[in-house]
Amino acid sequence: MDVVMKTLVFAFLLTFVVERSSAIECYFCTTTSLEDSDNCANPVAGTTATATCDGECQTTFAYVSNAISAVTRSCSASCTESNPVSGIGADTDCCSTTNCNSESASSQGDGDGDGDGDGDGDGGDSCYFCTWPTENNCNPVDDTTRTCSGSKCAKAATYSEGDLILVVRTCFPQCAERDDTAACTRTEIKCCEGDKCNNAVYSVVSFVALFMSVTAAIYHTAL
Structure with a gap:
């Protein structure tokens, strides 16, 4: 392997390792209040509490009888997404950029699912x-x-x-x-x-x- 090839391989590996090993900041709070002024239900940059995370940012909306009862924002080493079924259960979303777990409670659906019976949540886009x-x-x-x-x-x-x-x-x-x-x-x-x-x-x-x-x-x- 010549010098040029070694340099390119090293640069690639270094960039990849840095990208993957860098910790990110996530919103970190829990609330049962759904008021618009609650900065955990509706995060505000510089006001809502944050924490440094080595995994992914996570947002969980707990649903009871088609209504959000609590909001939790945290970080997880192994985040797993989930959706409420028939208005009951947890709607958990995972993401991997700084303070990306900022979905506001006021923007969420009622947890009824997408109507096909498979528990896919509020029918958001499939990405x-x-x-x-x-x-x-x-x-x-x-x-x-x-x-x-x-x-x-x-x-x-x-x-x-x-x-x-x-x-x-x-x-x-x-x-x-x-x-x-x-x-x-x-x-x-x-x-x-x-x-x-x-x-x-x-x-x-x-x-x-x-x-x-x-x-x-x-x-x-x-x-």
């Missing part, structure tokens, strides 16, 4: 939910979806030196589009509404392969 390269190719034709209550579907891509190194498909309660570059790394986030709308296909192009192809073309042209 692709995966990460490349840790999960196959994060191909949108794979069955890797979650029902996201009160959120938008999102797709994010990170490029280093023009090479695609990370793809994330998920849902965000407050998705904000961006496309910016820092140093040699570019991050692009797109938001959308509608079932499985975060299905953009990214082409994985190797910078080394591209460089070799261009070099070969120049060489053959010179002959």
